[in-house]
Amino acid sequence: MYTILLAAMEKTRHLLILYATETGNALDAAEQLGREAEKRGCPVHILSLDEFDPSSLPLEEFVIFVVSTTGQGDTPNPMKAFWTFLLQRSLSRQWLEKTRYAVFGLGDSGYQKYNFVAKKLDKRLADLGGTAIIERGLGDDQHPSGYEGALDPWMSSLWTVLYNEYPLFFPNGLDVSVSDVKMLHPPKVDITYLDSHEVYLQSSAEIDLKSLEREIVKSRSMLSGKKSSDKSKPNCFLKMVKNHPISRPGCEKDVRHFELEALSSTIKYEVGDVVEILPGQNPEAIDAFIKRCNLNPESYIIVKHKNKEDFVEDGVTNVPINLKRFIELTMDIASASPRRYFFEVMSFYASAEHEKERLEYFASSEGRDDLYQYNQKERRTVLEVLEDFPSVNMPFEWLVQLIPPLKTRAFSISSSLLVHPNQVHLTVSIVSWTTPFKRKRTGLCSNWLASLDPNQRVCIPAWFHKGSLPAPDPSLPIILIGPGTGCAPFRGFVEERAWIDSKPAPTSPILFFFGCRNEQNDFLYKEFWSLHSQQGKVLSEEKGGGFYVAFSRDQPQKVYVQHKMREQSGKVWDLLSKGAAVYVAGSSNNMPADVLAAFEEIVADEGGVSREAAVRWLRMLEKGGKYHVEAWA
Amino acid sequence: MFKKEAVEEINPLIITQAASLSSLPVDSSSIDLVMFISKSSDISGDKLFEELSRVLKPGGEIFIQQTSDAKSSLERKLLVLGFSDIQVVQMAELQSFGIKGKKPTWKIGSSFSLKKPVKSLPKVQIDDDMDLIDEDSLLSEEDLKKPQLPPVGDCEVGSTRKACKNCTCGRAEEEEKVQKLGVTTDLLENPKSACGSCGLGDAFRCGTCPYKGLPPFKLGQKVTLSENFLAADI
Numbered sequence: 127m128y129t130i131l132l133a134a135m136e137k138t139r140h141l142l143i144l145y146a147t148e149t150g151n152a153l154d155a156a157e158q159l160g161r162e163a164e165k166r167g168c169p170v171h172i173l174s175l176d177e178f179d180p181s182s183l184p185l186e187e188f189v190i191f192v193v194s195t196t197g198q199g200d201t202p203n204p205m206k207a208f209w210t211f212l213l214q215r216s217l218s219r220q221w222l223e224k225t226r227y228a229v230f231g232l233g234d235s236g237y238q239k240y241n242f243v244a245k246k247l248d249k250r251l252a253d254l255g256g257t258a259i260i261e262r263g264l265g266d267d268q269h270p271s272g273y274e275g276a277l278d279p280w281m282s283s284l285w286t287v288l289y290n291e292y293p294l295f296f297p298n299g300l301d302v303s304v305s306d307v308k309m310l311h312p313p314k315v316d317i318t319y320l321d322s323h324e325v326y327l328q329s330s331a332e333i334d335l336k337s338l339e340r341e342i343v344k345s346r347s348m349l350s351g352k353k354s355s356d357k358s359k360p361n362c363f364l365k366m367v368k369n370h371p372i373s374r375p376g377c378e379k380d381v382r383h384f385e386l387e388a389l390s391s392t393i394k395y396e397v398g399d400v401v402e403i404l405p406g407q408n409p410e411a412i413d414a415f416i417k418r419c420n421l422n423p424e425s426y427i428i429v430k431h432k433n434k435e436d437f438v439e440d441g442v443t444n445v446p447i448n449l450k451r452f453i454e455l456t457m458d459i460a461s462a463s464p465r466r467y468f469f470e471v472m473s474f475y476a477s478a479e480h481e482k483e484r485l486e487y488f489a490s491s492e493g494r495d496d497l498y499q500y501n502q503k504e505r506r507t508v509l510e511v512l513e514d515f516p517s518v519n520m521p522f523e524w525l526v527q528l529i530p531p532l533k534t535r536a537f538s539i540s541s542s543l544l545v546h547p548n549q550v551h552l553t554v555s556i557v558s559w560t561t562p563f564k565r566k567r568t569g570l571c572s573n574w575l576a577s578l579d580p581n582q583r584v585c586i587p588a589w590f591h592k593g594s595l596p597a598p599d600p601s602l603p604i605i606l607i608g609p610g611t612g613c614a615p616f617r618g619f620v621e622e623r624a625w626i627d628s629k630p631a632p633t634s635p636i637l638f639f640f641g642c643r644n645e646q647n648d649f650l651y652k653e654f655w656s657l658h659s660q661q662g663k664v665l666s667e668e669k670g671g672g673f674y675v676a677f678s679r680d681q682p683q684k685v686y687v688q689h690k691m692r693e694q695s696g697k698v699w700d701l702l703s704k705g706a707a708v709y710v711a712g713s714s715n716n717m718p719a720d721v722l723a724a725f726e727e728i729v730a731d732e733g734g735v736s737r738e739a740a741v742r743w744l745r746m747l748e749k750g751g752k753y754h755v756e757a758w759a
Numbered sequence: 760m761f762k763k764e765a766v767e768e769i770n771p772l773i774i775t776q777a778a779s780l781s782s783l784p785v786d787s788s789s790i791d792l793v794m795f796i797s798k799s800s801d802i803s804g805d806k807l808f809e810e811l812s813r814v815l816k817p818g819g820e821i822f823i824q825q826t827s828d829a830k831s832s833l834e835r836k837l838l839v840l841g842f843s844d845i846q847v848v849q850m851a852e853l854q855s856f857g858i859k860g861k862k863p864t865w866k867i868g869s870s871f872s873l874k875k876p877v878k879s880l881p882k883v884q885i886d887d888d889m890d891l892i893d894e895d896s897l898l899s900e901e902d903l904k905k906p907q908l909p910p911v912g913d914c915e916v917g918s919t920r921k922a923c924k925n926c927t928c929g930r931a932e933e934e935e936k937v938q939k940l941g942v943t944t945d946l947l948e949n950p951k952s953a954c955g956s957c958g959l960g961d962a963f964r965c966g967t968c969p970y971k972g973l974p975p976f977k978l979g980q981k982v983t984l985s986e987n988f989l990a991a992d993i
Contacts, residue, residue, distance in 0.1 A: 213891040240906035249897040514962040563972030703881050733880050743880045750883040
């Protein structure tokens with residue numbers, strides 16, 4: 127009686143765990159932390175740092191950070207915006223005076239910059255007025271048990287300190303009964319099943335865009351447990367109208383040009399923007415999964431999350447959805463790899479002894495390396511794992527909770543709405559590779575798009591948002607560097623500027639450096655660039671711009687975009703002094719760094735200043751919003 | 760800046776009939792501005808112009824008003840004398856024009872090193888809100904020291920301990936070799952397994968298993984495979 131009263135009076139205190147993961151380890155650690163907290167009666171909120179608004183950090187009383195350091199000593203991608211916010215000089219030394227925190231880092235002592243991200247974060251939080259509850263924990267890959275070696279003792283200290291100073295977190299005290307340790311907690315979702323005849327069905331069997339939209343919103347809201355928001359609703363549906371290769375068939379690269387047209391509402395985007403696409407899954411894989419898991423594809427379900435106070439029941443997530451549709455739209459069966467906890471839960475549901483043992487081994491800290499070889503390095507899919515352990519019979523509730531959610535994939539838009547109203551063009555490299563065990567793998571979304579036939583009416587759910595490349599004003603001179611598929615957004619820039627040119631005023635010049643391997647194989651959009659480089663056009667030299675190509679493999683020595691840039695250093699400097707903005711796009715790896723180095727040389731040589739001054743000037747250019755990079759993995 | 764000075768301490772020296780002078784009674788490099796007004800159609804002699812150049816301070820300006828159409832020769836004269844920023848100015852009166860020029864800031868005859876002048880780079884607008892602290896300043900001396908690797912246990916290949924990233928004992932090479940072990944056609948026709956785990960699939964195979972990557976099989980049955988298995992290593 128007493129405890130219930132207490133709960134009614136006190137707002138339930140949640141422990142906030144914020145994580146930044148690159149390969150999933152920090153997420154695993156964060157979730158482990160969460161489970162240990164919940165075993166002790168302490169509710170948690172686990173969020174990725176890119177889902178958390180940094181300006182609300184001072185409002186949080188208790189925050190645990192779980193952050194990885196990548197190989198170069200860098201912050202993981204999901205943490206970049208948060209970190210930039212925290213580094214602002216304008217934040218005061220009392221900004222976090224009400225916040226108590228603890229930091230756990232994941233790193234590798236084989237690297238010089240060991241756990242730099244966690245170390246810097248710890249110091250910065252303290253400098254901003256935050257109070258550390260305990261000393262930072264540093265997980266080390268080189269330790270025999272990996273990061274657990276540090277996490278286990280660190281967690282024990284954490285619970286002890288928290289309980290001593292803030293006992294309300296643990297209403298039942300800290301003792302965890304022995305049976306709890308080995309027991310599996312109930313899944314976080316509840317599923318209600320209905321038969322098809324109990325459900326009101328749409329009368330038309332045709333693909334109705336409105337009903338498809340509702341299905342997507344419903345399923346994705348049910349999966350996340352969040353209120354159905356505008357985020358889950360696609361901005362529009364597209365259909366494939368053109369699909370053809372722009373690299374030479376037979377050569378090692380397969381790059382396609384896709385033209386997609388809006389099916390429903392009119393679309394809105396600017397050049398340089400990004401479109402996110404929800405891919406369809408292979409119907410055979412879906413069927414195999416349903417069969418393997420003994421599910422009834424005809425039934426209807428409602429998925430509800432327990433313990434989610436902010437989960438408001440609305441008219442969308444209360445309506446049942448067909449089970450097979452739910453799986454197709456939200457559960458990634460045949461592409462993403464499951465995480466460690468999936469293997470742990472599987473071990474509880476394995477009836478064959480050798481399978482149970484193996485799964486327990488994979489889930490342990492000793493088996494982490496072998497799990498990594500089998501699962502992450504091989505990009506094992508959920509379906510493959512379930513088929514490799516045939517005695518496992520996991521309830522659907524667990525599958526819903528643990529199977530990686532089907533993610534959208536982002537692409538740079540390569541068209542301009544002014545030139546192609548109501549269309550979105552994409553330049554996509556079709557992904558395929560061979561694993562260490564010599565199995566062939568293909569990318570889910572790129573291959574799905576490549577398989578779409580313009581004659582079929584397949585609906586593509588799409589979302590638009592800004593990327594890192596803001597659309598340049600037509601009067602701004604621009605220098606573009608975009609080798610390979612990096613040229614995609616610049617095709618949009620060029621065609622739009624060509625269209626606007628002299629309507630009424632002439633536009634400013636464009637200087638574009640493109641690169642590819644062979645002129646004969648992967649010179650993407652060759653005719654397009656040639657057309658716009660002709661006399662008087664936006665890429666022409668008389669207008670003050672130019673188009674230069676580096677063919678890296680057409681001669682014995684490697685020639686890249688940065689070499690072409692140096693050849694044209696006078697032109698580059700001329701435009702930079704006129705206030706040109708720089709845009710760099712393409713695969714990450716070394717290209718953006720090489721391009722920056724080339725700029726530094728050019729500025730130093732042509733501007734007549736020292737290399738250090740050039741480096742500073744370029745950094746100022748970036749701060750001033752005139753140097754943009756969109757680099758993708 | 761020049762204009763301001765003129766307002767405060769203008770002290771003009773007026774010389775008439777200047778064309779007939781061969782020298783000016785003025786110290787060198789003492790004059791800020793020379794105004795030369797000429798109504799005659801005579802192009803003034805070179806001597807006078809040299810004098811005008813002599814008395815001007817470095818950076819000082821000359822302004823010439825003429826009523827004759829001797830623009831280009833006058834321009835050329837100023838150029839030859841080393842004046843810079845030469846501009847022709849439209850005057851209100853017709854048939855009269857003005858030329859202005861500036862005496863260069865280095866003295867004639869002085870030495871000047873040939874090093875390229877250090878220019879200032881074009882100004883960049885910065886949004887001050889985005890001024891960030893240097894994140895490397897957050898690290899202490901201790902942090903920057905090379906990290907201590909945890910004590911190494913055994914270095915045997917095959918145990919759970921993996922090779923260090925900067926391995927020097929040769930273990931990384933041994934691991935590499937182990938990965939490359941492949942499967943032969945004989946093994947495919949007639950699968951053998953001493954440990955008994957090979958047929959269970961990748962999840963149960965150890966690191967050195969030749970059947971890695973292949974689907975599960977039962978002993979005694981031929982193993983099915985996809986095309987790229989017997990292909991040479993990429």
